[in-house]
Amino acid sequence: MRRSRTDEARAMQENLEILIRAVNEWLPEGRPVVQAPPAAELEQKLDLTLGQQGSDRETLESAIQSYLHYNPDVSQAEFYKLLYSGQNKYAVLGDWITSLSNATMHTYQVGPVATLMEMELIRKWNELVGFNQDGNPAEGVMVAGGSQANLIGMMLARHHACPDYKTQGANGKTLVAYVSDQAHYSGQKAANVLGIGTDNLIAVATDENGRMRPDALAEEIEKTLAKGHVPFFIGLTAGTTVTGAYDPVAACSEIAKAHDIWLHIDGAWGGPILFSETHRHLLEDSHLADSFAWDAHKLMNVPITAAVILVKQPGALKACCSGGGGDYLFHADENADYNLGERSIQCGRRADALKVWLSWKAIGNQGFSDKIDYLQTMKTECVLQIEQRESLEMLVPASYLNVLFRYKPEHISDEEELRQLNITICKTMMRSGGPYVDYAQYKGRTGIRLILANTEVTQAHLERLLDKVERIGQELSA
Numbered sequence: 438m439r440r441s442r443t444d445e446a447r448a449m450q451e452n453l454e455i456l457i458r459a460v461n462e463w464l465p466e467g468r469p470v471v472q473a474p475p476a477a478e479l480e481q482k483l484d485l486t487l488g489q490q491g492s493d494r495e496t497l498e499s500a501i502q503s504y505l506h507y508n509p510d511v512s513q514a515e516f517y518k519l520l521y522s523g524q525n526k527y528a529v530l531g532d533w534i535t536s537l538s539n540a541t542m543h544t545y546q547v548g549p550v551a552t553l554m555e556m557e558l559i560r561k562w563n564e565l566v567g568f569n570q571d572g573n574p575a576e577g578v579m580v581a582g583g584s585q586a587n588l589i590g591m592m593l594a595r596h597h598a599c600p601d602y603k604t605q606g607a608n609g610k611t612l613v614a615y616v617s618d619q620a621h622y623s624g625q626k627a628a629n630v631l632g633i634g635t636d637n638l639i640a641v642a643t644d645e646n647g648r649m650r651p652d653a654l655a656e657e658i659e660k661t662l663a664k665g666h667v668p669f670f671i672g673l674t675a676g677t678t679v680t681g682a683y684d685p686v687a688a689c690s691e692i693a694k695a696h697d698i699w700l701h702i703d704g705a706w707g708g709p710i711l712f713s714e715t716h717r718h719l720l721e722d723s724h725l726a727d728s729f730a731w732d733a734h735k736l737m738n739v740p741i742t743a744a745v746i747l748v749k750q751p752g753a754l755k756a757c758c759s760g761g762g763g764d765y766l767f768h769a770d771e772n773a774d775y776n777l778g779e780r781s782i783q784c785g786r787r788a789d790a791l792k793v794w795l796s797w798k799a800i801g802n803q804g805f806s807d808k809i810d811y812l813q814t815m816k817t818e819c820v821l822q823i824e825q826r827e828s829l830e831m832l833v834p835a836s837y838l839n840v841l842f843r844y845k846p847e848h849i850s851d852e853e854e855l856r857q858l859n860i861t862i863c864k865t866m867m868r869s870g871g872p873y874v875d876y877a878q879y880k881g882r883t884g885i886r887l888i889l890a891n892t893e894v895t896q897a898h899l900e901r902l903l904d905k906v907e908r909i910g911q912e913l914s915a
């Protein structure tokens with residue numbers, strides 16, 4: 438028998454009380470942004486064993502408390518480590534409601550409003566990317582992250598080049614894909630999963646700013662053709678993971694067209710620049726691509742996961758991804774066109790649309806545009822401060838919201854010594870509770886990667902960070 442609404446409300450009330458305690462007591466103001474010890478130490482500290490018998494509420498609450506205590510507080514301005522930071526209160530609310538409803542996205546019937554919201558989001562995303570120009574009914578589907586969006590981009594390319602691959606496999610053909618040497622590692626995962634072979638994913642050389650060199654791309658394609666292999670996928674990046682570089686779309690699109698190669702853009706991190714009239718020129722040719730990956734859980738700061746693969750050619754997703762389910766799930770009824778499941782590689786799929794839709798509805802395109810413009814101003818300010826300090830240097834110009842710099846005192850020039858020094862600066866800062874930055878490599882040099890993704894960040898925060906880098910650097914290298 439069904440539990441009464443009163444029982445359900447009481448259970449939810451208890452949950453809400455825990456949530457409120459979590460916000461007020463377990464994530465108190467002023468707590469360090471990062472405070473987890475190394476894994477082996479934490480494993481010893483906590484008892485997370487599962488047993489035959491259930492546990493009482495205090496035990497569960499205490500586990501939640503530990504969970505929050507040791508997790509970095511990603512809502513803080515000084516969480517600069519990843520490609521998201523801060524708190525999007527509308528999206529958090531959406532995430533809770535999504536769990537409450539437990540809708541799923543294969544068919545309209547089991548996620549009716551979520552389906553319509555996802556369709557509206559896809560229309561708006563396609564508008565920004567420019568895929569629905571001249572009335573083209575471009576399409577898309579939400580996915581579990583940028584990696585999956587890139588995987589599907591490559592799968593669409595494979596289907597475009599070899600439609601029989603889906604049913605017959607490689608049939609003796611060797612397919613070759615191209616991304617830049619700065620592309621995200623999800624390209625390798627995709628080549629692996631799709632059976633292309635990771636050796637057939639070519640890392641095309643980049644220029645000094647980390648952008649793919651079109652001449653190098655053309656050369657690699659010629660090499661492939663000379664071997665009798667099939668070039669099928671060019672994956673550009675809009676906002677590379679380490680330096681935020683934007684590959685040149687127009688020049689690479691010419692090459693793609695000349696050889697009939699699918700052109701995909703990985704805009705997981707840098708796609709949202711399209712919201713900003715001031716900065717969208719970095720990606721003004723996005724409409725020339727065939728598919729586009731966009732993560733809402735990065736700069737739009739929606740709780741993980743929320744992402745989309747957008748596709749210019751309507752019907753391409755279903756042709757490539759569909760298979761099975763017609764006998765029990767995808768009924769040919771009046772809602773058939775609204776069943777998104779056949780465009781997806783998943784069956785059950787979380788209704789990620791609500792949290793994105795709520796935040797977009799709440800702040801509009803303008804809100805995201807303002808966010809980017811503000812963060813770009815902070816970035817410019819940060820780069821200026823770095824350039825003014827004698828012991829700091831930028832490793833690459835910052836076109837987007839990644840600032841890659843390093844501590845370099847005059848008396849050290851050995852690359853390995855500088856690398857170790859900057860790694861130790863990051864680790865020391867992390868152990869002392871923050872600010873939380875990480876180190877990264879770019880073209881053989883190691884620097885400190887600072888990501889600006891949180892509009893709570895002020896000049897004072899940036900000064901505090903750079904002061905601390907210099908202070909720790911001086912102590913370590915004295």
Ligand SMILES: Cc1ncc(COP(=O)(O)O)c(C=O)c1O
Nearest residue numbers: 582583584621677678703705706
């Ligand atoms: C450029 C780029 N593409 C793709 C990804 C993968 O995205 P996700 O973590 O959502 O799978 C990342 C992650 O950092 C990224 O920076």
